[in-house]
Amino acid sequence: AYNFSAGPATLPETVLQQAQAEMLDWHGAGASIVELSHRGPEFLQVAQEAEADLRTLMAIPDDYAVLFLQGGATAQQALIPLNFAVPGQKADYVLTGHWGKTAIKQARPYVDVNIAASSENGGFRGIPARADWRLSDDAAYVHVTANETIHGVEFRDTHDVGDVPLVADFSSSIVSEPLDVSKYAVIYAGAQKNLGPVGVSVVIIRRDLLERAGQPRADIFTYASHVAKESMLNTPPTWNWYLAGLVFKWMLAQGGVEEFARRNARKSALLYQVIDNSGGFYRNEVEPAVRSRMNVPFFLKDEALNKPFLDEAKTAGLISLKGHRALGGMRASIYNAMPEEGVQALASFMRDFQQRHG
Numbered sequence: 111a112y113n114f115s116a117g118p119a120t121l122p123e124t125v126l127q128q129a130q131a132e133m134l135d136w137h138g139a140g141a142s143i144v145e146l147s148h149r150g151p152e153f154l155q156v157a158q159e160a161e162a163d164l165r166t167l168m169a170i171p172d173d174y175a176v177l178f179l180q181g182g183a184t185a186q187q188a189l190i191p192l193n194f195a196v197p198g199q200k201a202d203y204v205l206t207g208h209w210g211k212t213a214i215k216q217a218r219p220y221v222d223v224n225i226a227a228s229s230e231n232g233g234f235r236g237i238p239a240r241a242d243w244r245l246s247d248d249a250a251y252v253h254v255t256a257n258e259t260i261h262g263v264e265f266r267d268t269h270d271v272g273d274v275p276l277v278a279d280f281s282s283s284i285v286s287e288p289l290d291v292s293k294y295a296v297i298y299a300g301a302q303k304n305l306g307p308v309g310v311s312v313v314i315i316r317r318d319l320l321e322r323a324g325q326p327r328a329d330i331f332t333y334a335s336h337v338a339k340e341s342m343l344n345t346p347p348t349w350n351w352y353l354a355g356l357v358f359k360w361m362l363a364q365g366g367v368e369e370f371a372r373r374n375a376r377k378s379a380l381l382y383q384v385i386d387n388s389g390g391f392y393r394n395e396v397e398p399a400v401r402s403r404m405n406v407p408f409f410l411k412d413e414a415l416n417k418p419f420l421d422e423a424k425t426a427g428l429i430s431l432k433g434h435r436a437l438g439g440m441r442a443s444i445y446n447a448m449p450e451e452g453v454q455a456l457a458s459f460m461r462d463f464q465q466r467h468g
């Protein structure tokens with residue numbers, strides 16, 4: 111089946127096959143990689159290669175640290191103010207959807223949140239123009255959500271925020287196209303969309319930020335401590351780190367982020383075309399300029415057709431198309447590992463379904 115789940119999401123088939131083949135005996139070690147110590151030579155090699163491959167894929171400059179941590183993207187949303195803001199300091203948040211709200215909720219106990227701009231009044235269908243952002247004079251950082259996984263709204267311009275560190279949640283769009291990492295102070299992402307299975311988060315931090323005092327906190331919540339111990343302050347999520355490493359190798363072999371950018375542009379354009387040419391049978395409400403290339407939410411004009419749509423799609427081998435409960439309707443998540451044939455199959459199914467039910 112083609113799996114359009116928003117995350118945990120589909121993984122490249124060859125990666126799963128390789129993991130299956132290596133699972134019982136890691137290169138003659140007599141045990142699986144997930145049974146060997148994270149401090150042993152076998153896993154250290156896996157870990158170092160994964161970091162090196164991600165650095166190559168994303169062209170991450172040397173003055174950035176790369177972490178592989180537990181806790182998901184949500185934990186990073188709390189750790190960012192804890193590490194980078196002193197008590198009582200302000201931080202600016204640009205709110206463009208559900209996950210921006212989560213980021214604010216996680217930050218509020220630790221920082222004075224200023225919602226510098228919000229598209230909530232318009233139902234999260236766009237991104238406020240930079241000229242309308244009301245940034246604070248003394249913010250610790252500015253936070254944006256690069257791709258709103260539920261609302262299907264994607265920030266593709268890096269809006270200049272001057273010398274203030276720009277922090278971005280890239281959970282659902284990391285490695286989907288080339289990115290100028292140097293425009294950001296912190297990039298974070300849960301793995302379970304474009305990087306691998308759920309259970310590891312990637313955090314990319316410009317090293318000068320690690321010197322910030324932040325707030326009283328334990329070592330385990332301190333990015334500088336994780337950097338000093340190369341993400342092995344405690345036992346890291348070895349299985350997830352290993353599988354993410356396989357995904358990075360797969361991406362490099364396929365042509366890197368430039369190639370995925372081309373595929374992602376074609377895949378998303380095809381679905382939006384089917385929706386926009388359906389005469390209102392299908393509807394996507396996001397402003398065209400900021401429509402997500404990763405998550406395509408859409409509604410059927412006749413909601414009574416939602417169930418038949420999902421049932422017939424499933425029979426056709428197209429699964430996990432139900433929209434998020436916060437929004438309803440449908441959502442097709444089409445991350446890097448979704449092949450173009452999967453999106454073509456969905457597009458044909460949607461046209462065919464409309465013919466039969468329209």
Ligand code: PLP
Binds near residue numbers: 181183259279301
């Ligand atoms: N941010 C975005 C953009 C997401 O899509 C998600 C989850 O789907 C999260 C944050 C939360 O991630 P996690 O469940 O890894 O904490």
